[in-house]
Amino acid sequence: MKETDFNVGKFFAFLFLFIIFIFMLFPLFEQGNGLKIEKEIKDLRNRVSFAYSTKSVTDITKTLKESGDYSKYREIYNQERNDIRFKESANLENGSANIVTSIVLDYRGFDTLGELIVLFISIIGLTIILSNLNFVPFNPPTFLQKTGVLFLTPFIMLTSIYISLHGHLTPGGGFPAGSIIATLSLFLMIGYKFSYKLKFLNFIESTSGFLVFFLALLGLFITGSFLGNYLPTGIVGKLFSSYLILILYSLVSIKVGAELSVAIKTLYDGENNDR
Amino acid sequence: MNYNTTVLLIIIPILSSFLVYMPVGLIKKSFKIIFLATILFNLLFSLKIFSVVLKYGNLITIIGNYHPPFGINLVSSFFSILFLIALYIVFLISAIIFIFKNDTKNNQQKISSVLLLYLASFSEIILTGDLFNLFVFFEIFSISNIIIISLKNEKFSLKGSIKYLLISSIGSALLLFAIGYIYAILGTLNLAEIALNFEKISFFSKCFIIFFLMGSILSELEVFPFNLWISDSYAGAKNFVNILLSGISCVVSLYIFIRMFFTIFNYPSISLYSYNFPLDIKLLLLTFFSLSIIVNQLVALTSKNIKRILAFSSAATISTILFALTSGTKSGFSSAILLIISTIISKPLLFLSSHQITKGKMEKNLDSFKNGINRKRYFSILFIVSAIFFTGFPLTPAFFGKLMLFYTYASKLNYYTYFIIVIIFSITVEFFYYFRMIHKLFIKDETERENKNIKNNLSISYFVSGLTMISILIIFFIFPNIYEKVITKMSEEIFNQKEYIQTILKLGEK
Amino acid sequence: MIDNRILYIFSTILFLIGIFGAITNKNLIKILVSISVVETASNIFLVSIGYIKNSKPPILDANMGKISVSNLNISDPLPHALVLTAIVIGVGTTAVGIGLCIRLFQYYRTLNINRMGDKDEL
Amino acid sequence: MIFYIFLIIFILSILSAIISITVKDILFSVLSLGFLSLLASILFLLMNAPDVAITEAAVGAALTTVIYLFGIRRTEREDK
Numbered sequence: 001m002k003e004t005d006f007n008v009g010k011f012f013a014f015l016f017l018f019i020i021f022i023f024m025l026f027p028l029f030e031q032g033n034g035l036k037i038e039k040e041i042k043d044l045r046n047r048v049s050f051a052y053s054t055k056s057v058t059d060i061t062k063t064l065k066e067s068g069d070y071s072k073y074r075e076i077y078n079q080e081r082n083d084i085r086f087k088e089s090a091n092l093e094n095g096s097a098n099i100v101t102s103i104v105l106d107y108r109g110f111d112t113l114g115e116l117i118v119l120f121i122s123i124i125g126l127t128i129i130l131s132n133l134n135f136v137p138f139n140p141p142t143f144l145q146k147t148g149v150l151f152l153t154p155f156i157m158l159t160s161i162y163i164s165l166h167g168h169l170t171p172g173g174g175f176p177a178g179s180i181i182a183t184l185s186l187f188l189m190i191g192y193k194f195s196y197k198l199k200f201l202n203f204i205e206s207t208s209g210f211l212v213f214f215l216a217l218l219g220l221f222i223t224g225s226f227l228g229n230y231l232p233t234g235i236v237g238k239l240f241s242s243y244l245i246l247i248l249y250s251l252v253s254i255k256v257g258a259e260l261s262v263a264i265k266t267l268y269d270g271e272n273n274d275r
Numbered sequence: 276m277n278y279n280t281t282v283l284l285i286i287i288p289i290l291s292s293f294l295v296y297m298p299v300g301l302i303k304k305s306f307k308i309i310f311l312a313t314i315l316f317n318l319l320f321s322l323k324i325f326s327v328v329l330k331y332g333n334l335i336t337i338i339g340n341y342h343p344p345f346g347i348n349l350v351s352s353f354f355s356i357l358f359l360i361a362l363y364i365v366f367l368i369s370a371i372i373f374i375f376k377n378d379t380k381n382n383q384q385k386i387s388s389v390l391l392l393y394l395a396s397f398s399e400i401i402l403t404g405d406l407f408n409l410f411v412f413f414e415i416f417s418i419s420n421i422i423i424i425s426l427k428n429e430k431f432s433l434k435g436s437i438k439y440l441l442i443s444s445i446g447s448a449l450l451l452f453a454i455g456y457i458y459a460i461l462g463t464l465n466l467a468e469i470a471l472n473f474e475k476i477s478f479f480s481k482c483f484i485i486f487f488l489m490g491s492i493l494s495e496l497e498v499f500p501f502n503l504w505i506s507d508s509y510a511g512a513k514n515f516v517n518i519l520l521s522g523i524s525c526v527v528s529l530y531i532f533i534r535m536f537f538t539i540f541n542y543p544s545i546s547l548y549s550y551n552f553p554l555d556i557k558l559l560l561l562t563f564f565s566l567s568i569i570v571n572q573l574v575a576l577t578s579k580n581i582k583r584i585l586a587f588s589s590a591a592t593i594s595t596i597l598f599a600l601t602s603g604t605k606s607g608f609s610s611a612i613l614l615i616i617s618t619i620i621s622k623p624l625l626f627l628s629s630h631q632i633t634k635g636k637m638e639k640n641l642d643s644f645k646n647g648i649n650r651k652r653y654f655s656i657l658f659i660v661s662a663i664f665f666t667g668f669p670l671t672p673a674f675f676g677k678l679m680l681f682y683t684y685a686s687k688l689n690y691y692t693y694f695i696i697v698i699i700f701s702i703t704v705e706f707f708y709y710f711r712m713i714h715k716l717f718i719k720d721e722t723e724r725e726n727k728n729i730k731n732n733l734s735i736s737y738f739v740s741g742l743t744m745i746s747i748l749i750i751f752f753i754f755p756n757i758y759e760k761v762i763t764k765m766s767e768e769i770f771n772q773k774e775y776i777q778t779i780l781k782l783g784e785k
Numbered sequence: 786m787i788d789n790r791i792l793y794i795f796s797t798i799l800f801l802i803g804i805f806g807a808i809t810n811k812n813l814i815k816i817l818v819s820i821s822v823v824e825t826a827s828n829i830f831l832v833s834i835g836y837i838k839n840s841k842p843p844i845l846d847a848n849m850g851k852i853s854v855s856n857l858n859i860s861d862p863l864p865h866a867l868v869l870t871a872i873v874i875g876v877g878t879t880a881v882g883i884g885l886c887i888r889l890f891q892y893y894r895t896l897n898i899n900r901m902g903d904k905d906e907l
Numbered sequence: 908m909i910f911y912i913f914l915i916i917f918i919l920s921i922l923s924a925i926i927s928i929t930v931k932d933i934l935f936s937v938l939s940l941g942f943l944s945l946l947a948s949i950l951f952l953l954m955n956a957p958d959v960a961i962t963e964a965a966v967g968a969a970l971t972t973v974i975y976l977f978g979i980r981r982t983e984r985e986d987k
Binding site: 013017039041047077099100104121123125130 | 788789790793794797798801804805808809834835836837838842843844845846847849850851852853854857859861862863865866867869870872873874876877878880881883884885887888891
């Protein structure tokens with residue numbers, strides 16, 4: 001009896017979701033006026049991100065300020081502007097060669113700061129929820145695990161440093177670097193029985209988080225707006241360029257690494273087993 | 276004054292939450308002072324901004340030196356700043372209770388850090404002018420809600436918080452999908468620009484966006500199919516968390532609903548009509564909300580647990596407010612604002628006093644209210660006063676709100692008018708169960724043993740916070756013209772979509 | 786060939802599979818897994834709205850040489866930034882959910898939501 | 908050519924999503940979720956989003972799976 005009820009529920013869920021699926025297909029094939037999802041995007045010219053990719057937000061807003069209408073930015077996208085050349089253009093509004101990084105930490109940097117807080121608060125939540133809980137320790141590492149970890153550790157360390165320092169040049173950045181650091185700490189825990197003090201990790205994460213927000217806040221007093229860029233941007237494509245993004249991304253990678261290590265350590269040893 | 280300093284309302288709590296979390300000796304001793312000082316700073320600074328807004332009109336705060344359609348911005352208007360001040364007062368009261376209670380000793384540092392982030396996230400949600408930024412901070416908001424619900428670490432609280440987690444993460448996935456859809460069509464994430472171009476979107480895409488956003492917001496608003504989480508989360512949570520949930524979390528979600536539907540979609544004049552698929556969105560929403568009112572009130576009527584009764588009655592009130600908003604007229608909006616005012620003030624007081632009355636009893640059901648008037652005289656009187664205010668006795672804000680609600684739907688007779696029956700039903704049921712609770716306070720408890728050894732120690736924090744709230748209530752009772760002016764100004768702002776867009780995008784006029 | 790509509794339909798199907806799992810499953814960890822599927826689907830949708838055919842990744846390097854205003858041939862970088870945020874948020878929610886699951890398992894010795902009922906409900 | 912790669916990824920990822928929500932062994936379902944994340948990261952690479960691909964591979968595929976595995980280790984493996 002119970003088994004049949006279960007299947008009936010599944011069937012109705014399937015029917016319900018199928019109707020929603022049909023509903024979600026409607027916008028694609030509807031006839032009539034109005035804007036809808038295009039079949040193919042030809043160009044970025046009707047989107048905000050055109051200005052981000054050509055690093056011309058300051059120019060465009062200057063023109064818009066004269067006309068007094070900020071909603072018509074698409075019409076002046078066609079104006080002549082200088083090209084951005086690799087390792088030649090200097091002193092742009094934003095010095096990052098990786099445009100995604102420039103959006104993540106400069107144009108829409110406030111979102112990323114919020115993202116840092118999401119990670120911070122969820123790890124605090126994990127430690128609060130699992131507090132006063134003792135876990136049974138795992139088995140000691142075997143020979144194979146030990147040698148594997150010994151072999152892999154230096155490579156992982158190098159990769160994480162490279163990714164975090166080259167966030168403004170190549171794909172990657174603070175978040176993947178941090179999670180690789182966390183993987184490294186997991187390896188150290190499994191292979192060497194090596195363990196940090198939780199208090200030490202908490203100190204690192206809160207200090208680096210504080211520094212990130214403090215550096216962003218300095219912009220309010222120097223340039224008059226939160227997250228404003230007050231350091232030189234340098235030449236596009238060089239390692240030491242766009243100094244603010246470089247500093248912020250390395251701090252972010254330290255913070256994320258410490259945080260995720262706290263999470264992994266809490267799940268591995270339990271919050272109470274601070275060796 | 277540099278208008279860009281408004282961002283300090285968000286950044287100072289975040290910075291001090293990092294400070295509070297640091298396990299260093301000096302900070303460990305003084306973290307309570309940092310915690311309270313931050314909340315006081317936010318309250319005073321928002322008052323300062325309020326005075327500026329009164330003088331110069333809407334303020335726009337730019338982040339990162341990039342002007343709005345490109346950068347993220349904060350908009351402080353009369354409506355939003357007033358909301359913030361009210362919420363800060365509720366937050367201060369529950370923070371005082373939390374700090375001086377001392378029953379979460381080993382985790383108090385971490386929890387106060389979470390509470391500061393909660394403060395920062397709802398300030399940001401109320402001020403923001405960017406859709407994706409709203410999503411990110413809404414996520415912080417819901418995660419901090421999950422954490423503070425689970426603080427008691429019992430079966431109920433854990434179940435409540437995992438239900439909340441599942442529902443809110445599905446809701447946030449829906450919100451993310453809708454954000455992607457809006458960006459794909461309009462090419463922007465700025466709320467003002469979306470509001471400017473929303474009419475141009477085709478019919479089915481508009482339906483899609485509205486349904487997805489509704490699904491994500493209504494899950495936070497305790498509306499019927501999504502209200503599964505409240506039954507455990509309110510009952511299992513600590514007292515200061517109940518105050519936060521009932522006084523802040525619902526109200527913030529309501530704020531998002533108002534902003535989305537009135538400022539962005541321009542709800543009163545929204546045209547969801549196509550020749551081959553007529554859709555009356557008003558009728559749909561009204562059916563939804565009246566169903567939700569009926570279900571919540573009936574569950575509240577049949578429950579035995581005190582906190583559960585209060586939780587479901589709070590959910591029913593939220594649905595009533597949504598019901599009033601659905602009319603899309605100025606009178607409906609002012610009735611909603613009146614009901615919100617009465618919820619913000621009297622709901623936390625109800626939770627606070629009922630917790631004190633039932634303290635020391637094993638089961639928190641209706642019988643534990645017996646003989647309350649002799650055991651806890653002060654809190655019983657508080658409970659009675661706040662229940663009177665909440666249910667809408669004559670000359671209270673709730674009374675005027677419900678009167679306005681009747682006026683809204685009955686002044687113009689059409690088939691929406693039939694839905695008033697639901698409101699009448701809800702008011703009757705509400706009166707019934709509140710008076711049952713008040714009646715229990717005066718019944719002598721025969722099973723109670725005579726032991727006067729238990730000291731009737733009145734904790735100062737509860738006393739002070741109760742006194743603050745009741746004085747606010749009485750001020751509202753004596754001077755009803757305070758909120759008359761406020762409501763006219765608020766409804767002027769909300770129904771003037773163009774001014775909101777004008778503040779941010781300038782539009783070449785003036 | 787591959788256009789944005791096909792990617793949209795694909796992500797919709799994944800999204801609904803995830804929702805189906807979240808509705809019908811009884812095990813808490815499996816519900817969390819289904820929600821992760823939903824999140825992955827919305828990430829794929831978000832990236833797909835920035836997909837432009839025959840374009841290059843939005844990273845200026847020696848091969849690309851320059852970004853010219855008149856002939857901008859890169860995919861939309863803004864959705865990529867949004868997805869970076871969304872992925873990290875997903876990890877945060879998952880961690881909290883797993884913590885709650887472990888705690889609940891301590892009380893009930895099961896993760897099946899049907900067996901978590903108590904007698905004194907309502 | 909690239910069309911067929913897309914098609915294979917579509918089919919595989921839908922299959923792994925279905926497996927991850929239906930299978931009785933939770934360990935298996937978590938592993939197939941990790942596989943789905945990996946496929947998604949390949950898809951991101953094909954859609955010219957290398958940043959997202961790296962992040963999805965490091966955070967979504969590796970770390971989320973590790974957290975789930977710890978969760979299973981501390982609770983139970985079978986969906987009874």
